[in-house]
Amino acid sequence: MIRALRPAAYLPVDISDTALERTTRRLAREFPWLDVFPVRGDFSRPIELAKARAARVSYFPGSTIGNLAPEEAHAFLAMARDQAGRMLVGVDLKKDAQLLHAAYNDARGVTAAFNLNLLKRVNRELGGDFQPRKFSHYAFYNATLGRIEMHLVSLARQTVRVAGHRFSFERGESIHTENSYKYSVEEFRALAARAGYSGKRLWTDRRGLFALHGLTAT
Numbered sequence: 001m002i003r004a005l006r007p008a009a010y011l012p013v014d015i016s017d018t019a020l021e022r023t024t025r026r027l028a029r030e031f032p033w034l035d036v037f038p039v040r041g042d043f044s045r046p047i048e049l050a051k052a053r054a055a056r057v058s059y060f061p062g063s064t065i066g067n068l069a070p071e072e073a074h075a076f077l078a079m080a081r082d083q084a085g086r087m088l089v090g091v092d093l094k095k096d097a098q099l100l101h102a103a104y105n106d107a108r109g110v111t112a113a114f115n116l117n118l119l120k121r122v123n124r125e126l127g128g129d130f131q132p133r134k135f136s137h138y139a140f141y142n143a144t145l146g147r148i149e150m151h152l153v154s155l156a157r158q159t160v161r162v163a164g165h166r167f168s169f170e171r172g173e174s175i176h177t178e179n180s181y182k183y184s185v186e187e188f189r190a191l192a193a194r195a196g197y198s199g200k201r202l203w204t205d206r207r208g209l210f211a212l213h214g215l216t217a218t
């Protein structure tokens, strides 16, 4: 993207210092001519982009927008529209449920490890005593809501303590950890239109798995 657009400056925004530092280092190495101004911020609220008075395009890469519920995605797009008139946003497309299932239940267990890591973080950051091996990764496509749901299913009847509170689980009871919404091109354009953007441009891969939308404020 940076190679193609050759912007004068880039302001990566992330809530995580680690992610921000890693990105800034990588960008500096890869694009020595680019001015990079990292901004630590929460994209669910307006972010003060002092250096970005001339912000021309906001870029929301990957398919992170799918992790927001549609009403949150709408609020996010409406806020982004107030900051920049143009936006590039990555969106995972609706596709065959089998394919989605395979992606979120990958044979190498990458997604399972990612999901279970949440329990380790709760233990570390909230003083929890989860035993991750007593939970199992479970992901499925909820066609009615157009989203992948990720859960951690309790493999036994158990009680866990987190931040001084007790949580009891029946065997088979689950913690709903994440959603990843999928949108057809038309669905996403309708969502963007409600937020004051018109879907002017579109790039997809040959198999129609993923979309990059080019939006312009109406």
Ligand SMILES: C[S@@+](CC[C@H](N)C(=O)[O-])C[C@H]1O[C@@H](n2cnc3c(N)ncnc32)[C@H](O)[C@@H]1O
Residues within 6 Å of the ligand: 013, 014, 015, 016, 019, 041, 042, 043, 044, 060, 061, 062, 063, 064
């Ligand atoms: C799934 S990663 C995507 C990384 C990258 N966009 C990509 O496509 O490879 C999500 C990133 O969003 C950041 N993030 C999550 N919630 C955030 C929030 N509310 N505000 C700002 N950044 C957030 C995380 O720290 C993480 O770096």
